[in-house]
Amino acid sequence: MENRNPQLQRAIKVLGARQRQHQQAVRPQPTKLVDKTFYLNLRVEGMSGINQLVDANTKKIVGITNFDGNxxxxxxxxxxxxxxxQFTTKxxxxENADWQSRDTLPAELQNADLRLIQTNDMLIDLPLTDIQNFKQDDYRPIATTPLLRAKExxxxxxxxxxxxxxxxxxFEGGGLFMRLEFRVTEAKK
Known part of the structure; x- marks a missing residue:
């Protein structure tokens, strides 16, 4: 297991800068930091063009996503x-996709780009080949430590x-599925 101390220190700095920007006249509440993983499982067959993966109608469903809207x-x-x-055809x-399997990524997905955008700011813009995973513990570090702000x-x-x-x-045993995982530090006030 890697040492996450550098990521945690960057997260604290980013959150501290955010709090200084929005100082309130009332006494600020203490902030608690929590390690979390946001995830989204989806079937990708038939996709083309630009696909919105999360929207206002997205509901938390245990095992499929823990996003609750956008x-x-x-x-x-x-x-x-x-x-x-992660990708699988098993x-x-x-609900019963086998994320342990490591199938070869189809060319159509290898050339796709993943984007995370908030208030017209591009927080993440990466090709899937840059973040694809074939080992259980591999995460692609995001050096810019983007801040996803609440209520936006x-x-x-x-x-x-x-x-x-x-x-x-x-596909043998089913369809083509993709799982996105975002390792995050959440600040709870």
């Missing part, structure tokens, strides 16, 4: 320090090259 609750800012992507439904809408999107569609094909 904005964070009041008093819960999040600093992202790492991300990983399982016929998203964000977009999480997957963009495919023009004219590319992930085919609807019969």
């Amino acid at each position: 904005l964070l609750n009041s008093g819960r800012d999040v600093v992202i320090d790492a991300i990983r992507v 399982g016929n439904r998203i 809408e964000f977009k999480l999107e997957l963009e495919f090259p023009k004219g590319v569609t992930v085919p609807f094909t019969k």
Whole structure:
């Protein structure tokens, strides 16, 4: 297990700068830091163009996602320090996808870009090949430690090259699934 102390120190600095910007006249409440992983499992067959992965209708479903819409609750800012992507063709439904399997990533997905945008600021803009994972503990560090602010809408999107569609094909035992994991430090006030 890697030492996360440098990521935690960066998160504290980012959150501290955010708090200094928005000082209130009342006495500030103490901030608690919590390690968390935000995750989203989805079926990617048939996707093309730009796909919004999280929107206002996204609901928490244990085992599928812990995003609850496309904005964070009041008093819960999040600093992202790492991300990983897993793929599988094992399982016929998203609820029983086998994330232990490491299938070869189809070319259509290798050329797609993942973006996280909040208030017209690009927080993450990476090709999937840069964050794909074939080992259980590998996360791609995000050196800029982007701050996802509470009560402000964000977009999480997957963009495919023009004219590319992930085919609807019969995979052994099911469909083509993707899991996104964001390792974060959450500040609770």
